[in-house]
Amino acid sequence: QVRLVESGGGSVQAGGSLTLSCEASGSIDRPICMGWFRQAPGKEREGVAAISADGADTFLADSVKGRFTISRGSAKNTLSVTMNVLKPEDTAMYYCAAAARRWCWNRAWIENWGQGTQVTVSA
Numbered sequence: 001q002v003r004l005v006e007s008g009g010g011s012v013q014a015g016g017s018l019t020l021s022c023e024a025s026g027s028i029d030r031p032i033c034m035g036w037f038r039q040a041p042g043k044e045r046e047g048v049a050a051i052s053a054d055g056a057d058t059f060l061a062d063s064v065k066g067r068f069t070i071s072r073g074s075a076k077n078t079l080s081v082t083m084n085v086l087k088p089e090d091t092a093m094y095y096c097a098a099a100a101r102r103w104c105w106n107r108a109w110i111e112n113w114g115q116g117t118q119v120t121v122s123a
Contacts, residue, residue, distance in 0.1 A: 009117030022096030038092035
């Protein structure tokens, strides 16, 4: 079982920045992909950003390209996303996700979820 713990959520005004972090621990015996999903009230959970298991490739949803940057720490089982120029529509619960596969930007591929951290952007 892989445990994911997020940190760094909060409230900001539009145009502001936040960085979310996630640390994976537990039974990790092979490379895992890691990513961030978000879910706003009344909406489906959507993939926002992800890094492949080998760390070579990244995915960013069209809605966040140019504003969000995803990175993996020197300890490979840590993940961060820096969110710049935040918009009210970025308001959501953000979840760290992981899977023992190359990619995990699709919700159907996720094997492990964090508990979520709230991001609120005010106009």
